[in-house]
Structures are given as structure tokens and as C-alpha cells.
Amino acid sequence: xxxxxxxxxxxxxxxxxxxxxxxxxxxxxxxxxxxxxxxxxxxxxxxxxxxxxxxxxxxxxxxxxxxxxxxxxxxxxxxxxxxxxxxxxxxxxxxxxxxxxxxxxxxxxxxxxxxxxxxxxxxxxxxxxxxxxxxxxxxxxxxxxxxxxxxxxxxxxxxxxxxxxxxxxxxxxxxxxxxxxxxxxxxxxxxxxxxxxxxxxxxxxxxxxxxxxxxxxxxxxxxxxxxxxxxxxxxxxxxxxxxxxxxxxxxxxxxxxxxxxxxxxxxxxxxxxxxxxxxxxxxxxxxxxxxxxxxxxxxxxxxxxxxxxxxxxxxxxxxxxxxxxxxxxxxxxxxxxxxxxxxxxxxxxxxxxxxxxxxxxxxxxxxxxxxxxxxxxxxxxxxxxxxxxxxxxxxxxxxxxxxxxxxxxxxxxxxxxxxxxxxxxxxxx
Amino acid sequence: xxxxxxxxxxxxxxxxxxxxxxxxxxxxxxxxxxxxxxxxxxxxxxxxxxxxxxxxxxxxxxxxxxxxxxxxxxxxxxxxxxxxxxxxxxxxxxxxxxxxxxxxxxxxxxxxxxxx
Numbered sequence: 001x002x003x004x005x006x007x008x009x010x011x012x013x014x015x016x017x018x019x020x021x022x023x024x025x026x027x028x029x030x031x032x033x034x035x036x037x038x039x040x041x042x043x044x045x046x047x048x049x050x051x052x053x054x055x056x057x058x059x060x061x062x063x064x065x066x067x068x069x070x071x072x073x074x075x076x077x078x079x080x081x082x083x084x085x086x087x088x089x090x091x092x093x094x095x096x097x098x099x100x101x102x103x104x105x106x107x108x109x110x111x112x113x114x115x116x117x118x119x120x121x122x123x124x125x126x127x128x129x130x131x132x133x134x135x136x137x138x139x140x141x142x143x144x145x146x147x148x149x150x151x152x153x154x155x156x157x158x159x160x161x162x163x164x165x166x167x168x169x170x171x172x173x174x175x176x177x178x179x180x181x182x183x184x185x186x187x188x189x190x191x192x193x194x195x196x197x198x199x200x201x202x203x204x205x206x207x208x209x210x211x212x213x214x215x216x217x218x219x220x221x222x223x224x225x226x227x228x229x230x231x232x233x234x235x236x237x238x239x240x241x242x243x244x245x246x247x248x249x250x251x252x253x254x255x256x257x258x259x260x261x262x263x264x265x266x267x268x269x270x271x272x273x274x275x276x277x278x279x280x281x282x283x284x285x286x287x288x289x290x291x292x293x294x295x296x297x298x299x300x301x302x303x304x305x306x307x308x309x310x311x312x313x314x315x316x317x318x319x320x321x322x323x324x325x326x327x328x329x330x331x332x333x334x335x336x337x338x339x340x341x342x343x344x345x346x347x348x349x350x351x352x353x354x355x356x357x358x359x360x361x362x363x364x365x366x367x368x369x370x371x372x373x374x375x376x377x378x379x380x381x382x383x384x385x386x387x388x389x390x391x392x393x394x395x396x397x398x399x400x401x402x403x404x405x406x407x408x409x410x411x412x413x414x415x416x417x418x419x420x421x422x423x424x425x426x427x428x429x
Numbered sequence: 430x431x432x433x434x435x436x437x438x439x440x441x442x443x444x445x446x447x448x449x450x451x452x453x454x455x456x457x458x459x460x461x462x463x464x465x466x467x468x469x470x471x472x473x474x475x476x477x478x479x480x481x482x483x484x485x486x487x488x489x490x491x492x493x494x495x496x497x498x499x500x501x502x503x504x505x506x507x508x509x510x511x512x513x514x515x516x517x518x519x520x521x522x523x524x525x526x527x528x529x530x531x532x533x534x535x536x537x538x539x540x541x542x543x544x545x
Contacts, residue, residue: 403483
């Protein structure tokens with residue numbers, strides 16, 4: 001084992017974990033204030049439910065030996081996952097690092113179903129999805145599954161995380177149906193500064209996501225780190241220029257979105273392409289997502305926070321361009337893309353994207369229908385009108401306290417918990 | 430002239446405005462207010478603190494109209510603001526002594542007639 005590698009992976013794991021609260025801010029700012037807490041809780045809940053699910057079975061299904069399609073239960077309950085080396089870091093640290101990926105992936109889906117899904121069924125959905133959709137796909141690509149054998153290039157999860165989450169988001173939005181106000185009333189972001197802060201923190205955490213995927217403090221991590229800096233920068237530039245040329249105004253929500261699209265696109269490529277290729281990749285990735293966002297808003301598809309346009313298209317463009325731009329000179333001889341002598345790469349990348357979409361869509365549909373058998377997925381029309389913060393959580397994001405009457409515990413134990421009587425002496429000590 | 434004062438649910442405001450627009454009612458003022466109209470109380474909990482929310486968020490609209498516009502205005506609000514549950518709000522129609530349009534110093538009837 002190597003202490004430098006361990007130190008970097010400890011930090012990287014914490015950075016990736018921070019991305020989920022960052023996503024909560026990003027999504028939370030984009031919804032109406034009456035749903036702000038519910039939207040943020042959809043991400044925060046993943047920290048708990050997917051985290052525990054990962055330790056109990058998810059990790060084993062993803063990274064247990066198993067076969068080409070699925071791991072096995074040999075690592076269930078983290079059995080045999082201890083301090084022995086996995087590569088140059090402790091096995092347990094590798095499992096923790098991968099855990100943070102499962103958490104953020106599930107949280108990403110919530111953007112398509114905000115402002116209308118009941119919280120209980122959502123918890124059931126996210127727990128099951130983390131185990132039965134995320135873990136198998138992670139096994140295919142990273143756990144020695146069939147896509148790995150085919151030679152797919154997915155440095156940090158363009159396919160496993162982003163295309164996967166976007167396909168699930170599309171299916172979930174279709175199964176739940178649009179919000180009652182969708183396309184009838186203007187539904188505006190309630191706190192754009194939250195969204196900008198979330199985008200900034202996502203970028204920060206993404207250095208752990210991409211550079212951490214090198215699994216060590218090495219040259220590959222340095223390349224992934226720089227590419228994670230450059231690609232979103234290029235996407236941001238193109239996004240702002242597109243905004244300016246189309247309407248004459250550069251929007252803040254657009255800037256936040258552009259950053260995320262660039263981060264998504266560079267994810268599969270981070271450790272495989274040159275820095276200049278990363279800039280090109282980030283710039284190209286802006287176009288499909290930008291125009292898909294404009295188009296989607298005119299359809300009846302209520303993918304509320306545009307998970308498909310940002311993560312689905314960004315992830316697909318990134319995956320395909322990884323197969324074009326990968327350079328042996330930069331990735332230690334691991335792989336070359338179509339531009340550098342291996343045109344077959346692009347086909348493998350495309351196969352990976354298609355397989356991820358098909359598997360994720362089918363799995364998501366099955367899980368939602370299963371959960372729907374036990375409890376209705378949708379909040380009622382009245383609950384939707386009142387907002388999910390009050391109806392699902394019994395709290396509000398922004399209380400004023402006027403008209404709030406304190407409910408005292410009954411009966412109060414004598415002399416305990418009662419406020420001290422106000423008198424002239426109080427505070428004189 | 431009359432002043433129509435309506436208190437409605439905030440989540441119904443969009444529909445009310447649309448309905449008023451269709452009824453060709455132009456020119457109104459809204460306030461965000463809180464009030465109690467006999468609806469069920471809401472219980473919220475913040476850590477160990479449990480509170481009953483006695484006041485609900487409402488929107489108060491004020492619309493100055495000429496006499497023959499009172500009925501369409503009231504009807505538009507009744508049609509759009511109703512959910513059937515306690516807490517749908519109230520509409521008050523008040524007499525108005527005098528109206529001025531500040532821009533032109535027009536008075537009364539002329540002051541509440543929309544510029545066309």
C-alpha cells in the first residue's frame with residue numbers, strides 16, 4: 001500500500017460525498033419555495049438509505065467476483081472487506097469511495113420527479129434502485145462485467161452514473177406524470193443563488209469524483225483533475241455565448257447548468273484525453289444539452305429539473321467523445337480513440353450507452369411499479385397545491401413564526417422543562 | 430365604483446389571475462397576507478419544538494371597478510378560487526367614495542376604466 005494514495009483517496013471520498021448536499025442545493029434552488037425542503041431531502045435521504053444499502057448488499061453485487069452480469073453475495077455485510085490492500089489502498093477505503101458514487105447517482109434521479117412524489121414511496125424506490133439498478137451496472141463497467149471485457153472506457157462514471165441516472169429519470173418522470181401546474185402556470189426557481197452555490201460545490205466535489213477515480217495520488221489523477229477544471233470551463237464559455245447570441249442576456253441558471261453539463265461530459269473522459277481535448281469535449285457538449293433544454297420545456301415531458309438534458313445528453317456526448325479523443329500518450333497506453341487509430345472504440349462506447357439506457361429504464365420501471373403496488377407514488381392534488389414541505393415533512397423552508405402556537409408536552413413533569421420565571425434577579429449572577 | 434377585496438389561497442392565485450384576465454378585468458393590487466378562516470390547524474415540528482400553525486398564507490387582491498364590472502369580477506374569482514375545502518377565502522365588495530388616476534388626474538368612472 002502507498003500512504004500518498006491512501007491520503008488522497010480519503011480526501012477524494014469526502015469530496016464526492018459533499019456532492020450530494022451540493023446537488024440538494026442545486027435542485028433545491030430550482031423548485032418553488034413550498035417544495036424546497038422536500039427536494040433537498042430527496043438528495044439527503046440518499047446519503048442514508050443508499051449508503052447503508054451499499055454496505056449491506058450493494059457493494060457485493062457490484063464488486064463481488066460473480067459473473068459477467070452481476071457480482072455475488074460473498075462481500076455482503078462487508079464480509080471480507082477489511083484493511084487488506086485493494087490496489088494500493090485499503091479495500092475498505094475503496095468500498096467507501098464507491099459508496100459515495102452510488103449515493104450521488106440515486107440522488108440525481110430525484111430532479112425529474114420533484115414537487116409531486118410522496119416521500120415514503122420515494123425512500124423505498126431509492127433504496128431498491130441503489131441495489132438492483134446501480135450495483136449491477138457498476139459491475140458491468142467496473143466490477144469485471146461484460147462491458148469491462150468489451151473494453152468500454154468510463155473513467156469516473158459517465159455511463160454508470162450519468163447516463164444511468166438520466167434513463168431512470170426519464171422513466172420516473174413518465175411513470176409519475178407531470179406536476180398539476182406543469183405547462184399551466186409559470187413554475188419558477190425560488191432561489192437561484194442556492195443553485196449557483198450548488199453548482200460551485202458540485203464542481204469542487206467533482207475533483208474527488210474524477211481525480212479520485214485514478215484510485216491513487218498519481219499522474220493519472222493529475223490529468224483527470226486538470227481536465228475536470230478545463231472541460232466545464234469550456235462548456236460554461238459556450239453556454240454563456242449561446243445565451244448571449246440567442247437572447248442577448250447571459251443567465252445565471254444557464255451558467256449553473258452549463259457547469260454541470262461540462263462536468264458530466266468530462267467524467268468518462270477525465271483520465272483518458274489530453275487537456276486540449278477536454279476543452280474541445282466540454283465546448284461540444286454544451287450544444288446538445290442547451291437545445292434539448294429549450295425543446296423539452298415545450299413538450300409534455302415534465303423532467304422537472306432536466307436530468308435527461310443535462311446528465312443523459314452530457315453523459316452520452318462524453319462517453320462517445322471519450323471513444324474519439326482518448327490518447328495513449330496521455331493515459332499511460334491504456335486506450336486510443338477513433339482519432340488516434342482505434343475507430344472501434346466509438347462503437348464500444350455507444351454499445352455501453354445503449355445497454356445502460358435499456359437496463360436502467362427497464363429496472364426503474366419495474367421498481368416504480370412494484371413500489372406503486374404498496375402505496376400511491378403521487379401526492380394528491382391538494383398536497384401538491386399546499387406544497388410537499390408541509391404535507392410530507394411537517395416543516396417549511398421559510399417560516400415566519402407568526403401564528404405559531406407552541407404545543408407544550410402534556411403532562412409536564414413538575415419543575416422540569418418549564419421556563420424560569422422572569423424576575424428582576426434573573427441574570428444578576 | 431366599488432372596491433372588490435378578495436382573499437384567496439396562494440396556490441390558486443395563478444388561476445384567479447387568469448380568470449380575471451379572461452373576464453377583462455385589468456388593474457389590481459395583491460398582497461401576501463396571513464389569516465385564519467376556520468381551516469384545520471397544521472402541526473409542524475422543528476427538533477423538539479412542536480407548533481400549531483394558526484395562520485395560513487393567503488393572497489389578498491384589491492380591484493377597483495366600475496359598478497357594472499362588479500358582477501363579472503366576483504364571478505371570475507368565485508369560479509377560479511374554489512377548492513371546496515374550508516379556507517378558500519372571502520370576497521368583500523366595498524363602496525368607494527372617490528378614485529383618482531394619478532397619471533392623468535382623471536376621477537371616478539374614468540379613473541377605473543382601463544386604458545384601451
